[in-house]
Amino acid sequence: MSDRTPPTIALWLLQQCGSGYRAESLAGDLIEEYRRGRSLSWLWLQVAAAVRVALMRFLWTPRWSGVLGASFRLAAEVSAVLALVEIVQQNRRTLAADEMMHLWVIVIAAALINLASIGVLASTRAFRRKPAHSFAGALMLALTLAFGVVSLGVGELTRADTARGSAASDPPGTDTARLDASAQCSANQSGRPQSNPSQSGASQRGDRHCRN
Amino acid sequence: MRKREYLGQLELMVLLAAIRPAKDAYGVLISREIAEKSGREVALASVYAALERLEKKGLVMSTLGEPTAERGGKARTYFEPTALGLKEARDAQETLLRLSSGLTHMGGEIA
Numbered sequence: 001m002s003d004r005t006p007p008t009i010a011l012w013l014l015q016q017c018g019s020g021y022r023a024e025s026l027a028g029d030l031i032e033e034y035r036r037g038r039s040l041s042w043l044w045l046q047v048a049a050a051v052r053v054a055l056m057r058f059l060w061t062p063r064w065s066g067v068l069g070a071s072f073r074l075a076a077e078v079s080a081v082l083a084l085v086e087i088v089q090q091n092r093r094t095l096a097a098d099e100m101m102h103l104w105v106i107v108i109a110a111a112l113i114n115l116a117s118i119g120v121l122a123s124t125r126a127f128r129r130k131p132a133h134s135f136a137g138a139l140m141l142a143l144t145l146a147f148g149v150v151s152l153g154v155g156e157l158t159r160a161d162t163a164r165g166s167a168a169s170d171p172p173g174t175d176t177a178r179l180d181a182s183a184q185c186s187a188n189q190s191g192r193p194q195s196n197p198s199q200s201g202a203s204q205r206g207d208r209h210c211r212n
Numbered sequence: 213m214r215k216r217e218y219l220g221q222l223e224l225m226v227l228l229a230a231i232r233p234a235k236d237a238y239g240v241l242i243s244r245e246i247a248e249k250s251g252r253e254v255a256l257a258s259v260y261a262a263l264e265r266l267e268k269k270g271l272v273m274s275t276l277g278e279p280t281a282e283r284g285g286k287a288r289t290y291f292e293p294t295a296l297g298l299k300e301a302r303d304a305q306e307t308l309l310r311l312s313s314g315l316t317h318m319g320g321e322i323a
Contacts, residue, residue: 005284017257026260028279028286029239035282049255057261 006034010047017054026050079148087112115147219271219304225250226262227301230272230291238277238288239263263291271297 014027034043091105219227229245230237243259246252266272277288293301 011284022260022264022289024286025239025289026256028283028288029256031284031286032282033240046256050257053255053257053261 002035002037004035006031006043007040010043013047014050017050075145079145083148083150084113219300220262222254222258223262223266224301224304225254226259227266227271227293227297230263230266231293231298231301235290235292237291242291266297267291270294271300 010030011027014030015023017023018026030043030046034040087109091109225246226242229242229249232241239256239259242263243254243256246254246259263272263274267274272291272293275290275292277290279285279287
């Protein structure tokens, strides 16, 4: 058996991971094995495992698991609501009012609302039943959170894509084109007929700006 | 009637590995025994965490040894199963044997 000593920082970490004779025994076991020829990487893996066990024990105390659960649930609920708002806004930007009443838009919106509601309700029930060790609750919250993040991400990407497409289709002198479009929008809303057929392009742009 | 405590897989393996005639089971030996018999490396910290849970359930008891220089002046903690722990281990063994009888019907063999 050699007399090599483990790194000081590893021993310090082990001391932080526990208290009493159990932490001392663990540190003693690791020193013993290290001196018997175990590698430095083995030692660090063992220290990492000790830190993980200590961290899990700390986080799963009733007080901290309650705080974590509440924060996680709040984040999931907020993200689900934001995602739904984003989806509705996105539909308002890209679809006309009559298109929004299509059956498929309503079905998709209802499905998304149901998914978010089921996620939040299931996680709330699971946490209420067994707050400290609810894997199911954590899983449902993670799914709800993922749903929110993905929806927001897709919404942002679609918005960026729409903005890019809009910028690309606008000819040089965009300000003038926008003014034309605004004027056309006002004309459309007041119900005036179009006198010039060549204004149909501006009219289409105007419709899009009106919806925006 | 005492509420039956069910053991997790790691807890059961640690409890079985702690049953040694020489009563010299400590962290390293238990971890090594599990690695040899099951082929799974288990972190010492996980072994100690399982031992702590077993001790809380009254299935093992611990005694503190003498500090030695080869361990950097730190003492060993020896573990041995209590009577309740031995009973629990036997019950688990019988239950597993009964449950695994289905394997023989499927063409498997019980070691």
